[in-house]
Amino acid sequence: xxxxxxxxxxxxxxxxxxxxxxxxxxxxxxxxxxxxxxxxxxxxxxxxxxxxxxxxxxxxxxxxxxxxxxxxxxxxxxxxxxxxxxxxxxxxxxxxxxxxxxxxxxxxxxxxxxxxxxxxxxxxxxxxxxxxxxxxxxxxxxxxxxxxxxxxxxxxxxxxxxxxxxxxxxxxxxxxxxxxxxxxxxxxxxxxxxxxxxxxxxxxxxxxxxxxxxxxxxxxxxxxxxxxxxxxxxxxxxxxxxxxxxxxxxxxxxxxxxxxxxxxxxxxxxxxxxxx
Ligand SMILES: Nc1ncnc2c1ncn2[C@@H]1O[C@H](COP(=O)(O)OP(=O)(O)OP(=O)(O)O)[C@@H](O)[C@H]1O
Numbered sequence: 001x002x003x004x005x006x007x008x009x010x011x012x013x014x015x016x017x018x019x020x021x022x023x024x025x026x027x028x029x030x031x032x033x034x035x036x037x038x039x040x041x042x043x044x045x046x047x048x049x050x051x052x053x054x055x056x057x058x059x060x061x062x063x064x065x066x067x068x069x070x071x072x073x074x075x076x077x078x079x080x081x082x083x084x085x086x087x088x089x090x091x092x093x094x095x096x097x098x099x100x101x102x103x104x105x106x107x108x109x110x111x112x113x114x115x116x117x118x119x120x121x122x123x124x125x126x127x128x129x130x131x132x133x134x135x136x137x138x139x140x141x142x143x144x145x146x147x148x149x150x151x152x153x154x155x156x157x158x159x160x161x162x163x164x165x166x167x168x169x170x171x172x173x174x175x176x177x178x179x180x181x182x183x184x185x186x187x188x189x190x191x192x193x194x195x196x197x198x199x200x201x202x203x204x205x206x207x208x209x210x211x212x213x214x215x216x217x218x219x220x221x222x223x224x225x226x227x228x229x230x231x232x233x234x235x236x237x238x239x240x241x242x243x244x245x246x247x248x249x250x251x252x253x254x255x256x257x258x259x260x261x262x263x264x265x266x267x268x269x270x271x272x273x274x275x276x
Contacts (some may be wrong), residue, residue: 042218097137
């Protein structure tokens with residue numbers, strides 16, 4: 001079997017440190033190949049964001065292993081892009097400067113940025129903005145853009161340094177449904193063009209089925225992967241396709257699975273730390 005790009009092996013996460021805190025993940029196993037697009041879905045609080053935190057190295061597992069490109073996450077230098085529900089732009093910077101932030105921080109761009117390539121990087125940011133329909137908005141400040149426009153800019157910022165891994169935590173969750181669907185299309189185009197490995201956390205099952213190649217359904221907390229399904233629809237997918245019977249049937253099956261999953265994790269008082 002090929003070595004996966006992301007691997008979680010028997011991962012347990014207990015928040016709180018003294019062994020009496022919240023058990024968020026129990027014996028979670030997950031393998032993701034490079035270039036794949038995987039959606040994590042499941043009941044609220046089941047540990048989806050916890051998996052993103054593990055893969056980004058923000059937290060360590062209480063036990064088990066988390067590997068990225070064959071190495072422990074802590075020892076890894078894989079470039080990562082991040083986008084969240086709240087696009088959090090720096091208000092004192094222009095949109096272009098916000099998009100360029102990873103180029104100031106992440107090598108090899110960082111040293112080049114300091115030397116001579118600032119103009120070149122501004123062009124790169126403008127090209128990204130044009131791809132997501134924000135041509136000409138580089139000089140604007142964040143407060144001059146709508147929520148949907150800010151989220152487009154946030155996708156540019158997540159991808160400008162060509163990361164091998166893109167972590168998305170409900171990036172379209174706060175948008176109206178029309179804007180959300182527009183952003184799905186943009187996200188799909190960006191993924192097809194550069195093929196980063198993507199791990200998407202979402203509550204929107206149509207979104208998961210539109211964007212992902214695989215959907216992993218988690219149990220209620222303490223979470224683990226309950227079901228791992230391939231999404232067979234051809235690309236590029238369209239919003240119209242999301243109303244086809246096959247697509248609707250997949251979404252319905254997921255919905256049922258999550259309803260069942262709500263009862264399959266089983267949170268006890270001890271798990272929450274409330275019994276302590
Ligand atoms: N820093 C923390 N300290 C203590 N408990 C935490 C911490 N972070 C998360 N938790 C708890 O761990 C569990 C899993 O949290 P997580 O955010 O991973 O779930 P989620 O599936 O992403 O939730 P949602 O779908 O509601 O966003 C939740 O019960 C949460 O309250």
